[in-house]
Amino acid sequence: MRIAEISSTPDRRRASPVPAVSNHSTVLTQIETTIKSLERHLPLHPLPDSFSSELRLALVQLTQLAPFPNSVKLQVWKLSYRLWNTCVDLSNASTAKISEEHAKLRQVAADLLFQTSDVAGIPSPAFKAALFFYKTGLVWYDLRKFDLANNCFEKATDLVSNIEISSVSDEDDRKLLLDLNLARSRAAWDVLDRNLAIALLNRSKNVLFGVSRNYNALANQYLTFGKTLLSTSEVSAVNEALKLINDALELCEKGLRVVKRTEETLNLKELRLKTLRFIAAAHLQKDEFESVLKCVKILREVGSGGDHHPSLSVMAMKAWLGLGRYGEAEKELRGMVLNKGIPEGVWVSAVESYFQAAGAAGAETIKGVFLGLLERCHVSAGAAIRVVNRIIGNGLSHGEGMKVRANVVTELVTDERVVAVFDREGAAKERTTMHALLWNCATEHFRSKEYLLSAEMFEKSMLYVPHGIENRILRAKGYRVLCLCYLGLLQLDRAEEYINEAEKLEPNIASSFLKFKIFLQKNDHDRAIAQMKAMPSCLDFTTDFISLSAHEAVACRCLPVATASLSQLLNFYSSGKSMPTNEVVVFRTLVTILSQDPANETDVLRYMKQAHSRLSEIGPDLFFGKCEVGRREKNWFAGNAWNSGVKTGQEKNYELSAEFFKLASEFYGVVGDEETEGNNVMVCKSIIMAVSAIIAGEKHRNCTLLETEVRQAIDFLGRAGKMLMSSSASIRQTDDQTTAIEPNFFFMYTWSSFDLYSRLSDMSAQQLSLVKAFASSKSCNPKHLLQIGLEASQGPRSNPEVCAFALNTCLASLLASPSPDYQTVALVLRKLISIRTIYKGDTEDDSITEIYKQAYRIMVGLREGEYPVEEAKWLAMTAWNRAALPVKMGQIESAKKWMNIGMELATKVRGMHTYKSCMEDYLASFEKKFCGQDSGKSRTQAVS
Secondary structure, eight states: OOOOOOSSSOOHHHHSSOOOOOOHHHHHHHHHHHHHHHHTSOTTSOOOTHHHHHHHHHHHHHHTTOSOOHHHHHHHHHHHHHHHHHHHHHHHHOOSOOOHHHHHHHHHHHHHHHHTTTOSSSSSHHHHHHHHHHHHHHHHHHTTOHHHHHHHHHHHHHHHTTSOGGGOOOHHHHHHHHHHHHHHHHHHHHTTOHHHHHHHHHHHGGGOTTOHHHHHHHHHHHHHHHHHHHTTOOHHHHHHHHHHHHHHHHHHHHHHHHOOSHHHHHHHHHHHHHHHHHHHHHHHHTTOHHHHHHHHHHHHHSTTTOOOOHHHHHHHHHHHHHTTOHHHHHHHHHHHHHOTTSOHHHHHHHHHHHHHHHGGGGHHHHHHHHHHHHHHSOOOHHHHHHHHHHHHOSSOOOTHHHHHHHHHHHHHHHSHHHHHHHTSTTOHHHHHHHHHHHHHHHHHHHHTTOHHHHHHHHHHHGGGSOOSGGGHHHHHHHHHHHHHHHHHTTOHHHHHHHHHHHHHHOOOHHHHHHHHHHHHHTTOHHHHHHHHHHGGGSTTOOTHHHHHHHHHHHHTTOHHHHHHHHHHHHTTTTTTOOOSSOHHHHHHHHHHHHTTSGGGHHHHHHHHHHHHHHHHHHOHHHHTOSHHHHHHHHHHHHHHHHHHHHHHHHTTOHHHHHHHHHHHHHHHTOOOTTOSSOOHHHHHHHHHHHHHHHHHHHHHHTOOOOHHHHHHHHHHHHHHHHHHHSTTSEEOOSSOTTTEEOHHHHHHHHHHHHHHHTTSTTOHHHHHHHHHHHHTSTTOOHHHHHHHHHHHTSSTTOOHHHHHHHHHHHHHHHHTSSSOOHHHHHHHHHHHHHHHHHHTOOTTOHHHHHHHHHHHHHHTTOOTTTSOHHHHHHHHHHHHHTTHHHHHHTOHHHHHHHHHHHHHHHTTSTTOHHHHHHHHHHHHHHIIIIIGGGHHHHHHHHTO
C-alpha cells in the first residue's frame, strides 16, 4: 500500500480553511520567522512538529499566489537554502539518528525550490532543485519510508528529464543523473519491484559518460543485487543472480578500458576479482563444479601474483568434492593450512564442508588439518568446538564410522595443544561448551549401549573440567557416569574405583546407590545389604532409592538382597514420609519373592502376619485401597495364605499350615467401606482347614493338645459352625467355591468338632447333637457316617451312643440305595455287633439278636456271593459260638436261640454245608439231651 504524498499536498489539519493572503511578502516573512525560530532550536532537543506544520501552511499559501516575479523566486531560493543549511547544522550537531520531523523540514526546503525551479540568474536551477529532492529522498530511504523516498527521486528525475544528456558537462550534474537512477533502483528493489529496479540499472548505462568511477558504482550495484538473489538459494533466483553478476563483470571490463587514474584502476580490478568470485559461488550453488574450477583458475592466474582470497580454496575444495575427487579436495584443504591470511571462520567452514562430504573417511584428515593450523596460527576455542561438533555430527552414525569419528574426536580433544587453547584466559565459556559437547556425545553412545565409546568420551570431557573446588560436583558427576559405563562393560573393579572417587568429591545418594549396584553385580550380598541400609544416612536420601534397590536386586536374582530392601522400605511407611508405592504392594512383592524358596515359609508367614497387623492399624481402605483395586489386593493375600496353608499341609508341616489358614480366614473376613459383608464361605472353609491342621499336627507330632488349646480350637471352629448353619452358607451344588461350601468341608467341620469334643468330659451330648445335625444335612453320605462311627468306637475317647447312631444311620442309608455296597453293609453290621458286645456283654441282649436277624433278612434274596462270604461266615460262626456261654450257664433257651441263628445264617453261606450238617447234628443231640420232645417247638421259635 502506497503512503499518500506530502511533498506538495497541504497539511489539511492545519491549512483548512486557508486564510486569505494579501501579498508575497507576508508569506515570505512568515517563512523567515519560522526559519529563525528553527535556527535558535537547541540541537540536543527533539524537533517539535510545529516547525514543519507552520512551514507547510506557508508553502500552501505561497502556492496560491503563483506565478511569482523573479525577485520573489530569488527570495524563495534564499529561504530554501537557509532552511536546508539549518537542517544540516542541526543534523551535524546531533548524535541521534535523523528523525522524521527533520526529513519533513528538508522536504519543505526541496518543495520551495520546486515552486521556483525556473528562476533566472541561478546556473542550472533544475539540477540544484533535483539535488535537494535526491538528498531528501535518501533521508526518507534511511527512515524506511520507501514511498516518500521514491516520490522525491521521481520529482528529481522529472526536473532533469527534459535536459539533453549530451549537453550536461558539469561532473557533479553527471554524477547526479547516475545517482538518481541508482537510488530509484534501490528503492524499487526494496519494495520488491525487481523488474523496475533492473530496468533502472540498465537505463543507468546511458549516463556513465565514460567515467570509470561511474562504471564502478553501477557494477557494484549490479553485484549487490546479484549477491542478494544468490543468498536465496532458489534455482530461478540463482540464474537471475548470475546474469546480474555477469553484467557487473562486463561493466568492470569496460571501466578498465576507460580508466585514467591508478587508484580507480585498482578499485575496478578489485571489484572485478570480487565479481569473479561471486560468479564462481553462483556456479557452485548450481552444482556446476567444472565452471567453478575454471573461475578459480582464472582468478589464481590473473595479474602478477594472482588472487589469493580465502574463499577460492573453499570453493575449489567444494567443487572437487562435488566431482567426487577427494584427493584434490584434501590438497586444497591442506593448502589452506599454509595460508596464514585465511580467516578462522573460513577454514573452519571449509573443514565442516569437507567432513560433510567425506564423512568418517575424512575424520583423520580433519584432525591433521586442525592440528596443523594450531602450529601455524592462533586458533580460538570456538573454532575447535565447531570442528569437534562437525566430526561428532548431529546424529550418531553406526558401525565402523561411529568408531572412527569417536577415535578422531578423542585424539583431537586430548592433544595438549587443543587443551591449552581452552586453558587460555577468557575461554571459560568455550571450555564449558566443549565439556557439554563431549558429554552429550558420550550420553548418546551410552543410550546406544556403546559403553566403551561412551566411557572414552566421558573421560575426555573430564579434561575440560577445571580442578577447582567449585567444580568438584561436576567432576563427581563425571566419575558417576564413568562408573555406569564400566558397570555396563562388567568391569566391576574399575567401576568401583570411579565411584569411590565420586564419593570423595560429593558423597550423595546416587553414589551410594551405584556402589550398591556394584556389590550386586559381584554377588556380594552382605555388602550390598549393608550399603542399602546405609543409604538413609545420605543427606539427599529419598525412599525411592530403597525401592530401586529392590528392583535391581530382583533383576539380578539376588533374592536375599531384594528381601532385605523391601523389609527396609516397610520401616518408612509409619514415618509419614512420601513413599514411591503403596505399602500393600511392598508386602505383596516381598511375599512373592520369599515364596519362590520353600525354605522361606516361616518368613512368608511372618510378613503376612505383619501385613495383617498393618491392616488392623490403618484399616482396609487405606491398606488395600478402595473398590476393585482393594478387592483384588485383599483376595491376593487371602488366596496366597490359603495356598500356602495347602502347600505346607501337603508337606506335613501342620503348624505352619494352621497359621496360614488362620490368616486366610482373617483376610477373607476383612470388610471395607465399599463392601457390605466379607467372604463368609471362604472364612468358614479357612477356619475348618486351620483346625484340621491343628489336629493333624497333634497326631503327626504324637503329642496331646492342652485343654486350653482344645477349648480355643473349639471356640475358633464355632465361628465356622455358625456360618455353616446360617442361611447364607448353603451346601455347594455348583463349582462356584465363593458362594457355597463343598460337602467335604461340612464333614471336616463335623469330624474336627467331634474330635475336639471327645477330649472334654462334658461334651458327650454335644457330640451326639453334632453328628445328628450332620446326618440330617445334605452333605452327609454313608461313608462319612461310617468314618465317624468307626472313630467313635475306638480309643479311650470312644462314644458308643455316637457310634451306634452313626453306624445305624449309615446302615439305613446304605440299604436305601438301589445298589447297596454290601461290603460296607457287612462292615457296619460287624461293627455294630462288636460295639454292642463290648458295651453290653449280655447274651440275652435283644439288640444284638436283632442285628443278627437283620443281617439274615438282608442276605435273604441275594445272589450267591453278593454278600461278602467271609463276613457271612463270621456272622454264622459268631452267632453259633454265642451259644457256648448259655450252655455252660444252663440257659437252654438262650443257647438254642443262638444255635438256630447261626445255623440259619450258615444256610446262606456258600461252603458251609459241612458246618451246617455238624450244627444240625449237634443241635439234635442237644435238644434230645436237654429238651426232649419240645425241641421242635423251641427250634421253630428260635428262627421265627
